[in-house]
Amino acid sequence: MKFELDITKHMRSGGDEFLLRSEFFSTDRALVLFGPSGSGKTLTLRSIAGMLTPDKGYIKINGDVIFDSKANINVPTRCRDVGYVFQDYALFPHLTVRENIGFGLKPLFSRLGHKEKQHVEELIDVFGLEKIAGQRPIALSGGQQQRTALARALAPSPKLLLLDEPFSALDQPLRIRMRNELTKVLETFDIPMIMVTHDADEVEAFAETIVVYHNGSVANVYSACDFVGSDQRLAETLRHQVSLAYE
Template sequence: MRISIEIEKKLNGSRRSFSLSARFATNERRVVLFGPSGSGKSLTLRAVAGLLRPDAGMIRIDDRVLFDSRAGIDVPVRLRRVGFVFQDYALFPHLTVRQNAAFGVRGLFGGMAREMRQRVDEVLELFGLSRLADSLPRELSGGQRQRVALSRAVVPRPGVLLLDEPFSALDLPLRSRLREEVKDLLERLGIPLILVTHDPEEAVRFAKVAVPYRKGTTGEIIDFSDATAGVPEPPAHDPCPGFHGAADRLVRCTYDTSEA
């Protein structure tokens, strides 16, 4: 798995403007975009998904170029093979669990091939949702709604899964438990992922590498793929000297501790 992103985007609002300059490349299958709110992490996800068009740059997943401003390439959203789990889950309130999960593979008039119906049932079973298949979102708990959103994202067999702070709406005990459950499920499915978070513990538990974001700019990738105890060896050119615990180094890279 190779993820390569090099994009520029400027947003002009009535009160302030924001410039994003995201540049990183990695061969790891689990990547975290880490940093404070408003630093450009979610904008990067939206650009990968095709929901935001960069002003310049390139986005490549493996050998597929999704965007290249110089070559005039901008692959449509429906052809990118990207699964997206939004922060608020964005479930359709009038559709059942099964209908929500199947949304990405239904035909123009709502029909599904038998193979896709089987795929939906398999994913619902995997995520422990089979008995809730005919329930509506309002009848579900927060953790169950999260699983429905994940099911909808993985049913079409995406090439990469994008998770935008998927655990932030859950209370702490449930968040910790579901984080481990979801991590195990996604590993079983074998889907590469890019996760956005500003929780350093979540970053360390979920990813092999982290891309620190600060004020719209990415820093040098932090690699803690061998951090079995949560304390990786610092790189030869450490961008965050003096902070060698994985969570500490992430915070040091993204927050100005001198201003605290």
């Protein structure tokens, strides 16, 4: 995957102001946006998805321009061909697991066709959701909710998967198990991803390129390959980066 981003966004809430100034480039398939809470990671992810419009700059995926302020290009979210998993999963509470997964495949004011229904059943099988396919989110465990959210994001066969702190709502034992499951999902679907996290262990588990944020800007960009065979651990380096953010 070739990914290019250079954006600026001024945010104002009450009397507080925040400036996002994000710029990085990568040809890796697994990018992780890392840094403390409030440093601009999720704002960047939402800009990539089209949920937030930058004031200026550009975003390109594999050479395709999805945002360019100078050229007046701003591709709608539904046309960007990306899947998004929210931090709280954002499942529709009134829909069953099966209906949540199929939501992105359903034409407006229409029902799923035979092909789409078959695809939903295939995803239910892949994610091991057969026994709970008729249940609503309130009855699901954290791990089941995450698998449902992943299946829903992957249902339209996107070219890029965006993950906003996908493990933060899980306790530690389940978090480790779900990391392993996500690794299998990425391999099975052969899809590039961009993940937001402030957990250095998650960076070590998934990242090929690490973009470190501090106070709204990109402080550093690392390649995980640089740490292979080195005495320096990636997680230790990143924890040091976070500690600097609080000085």
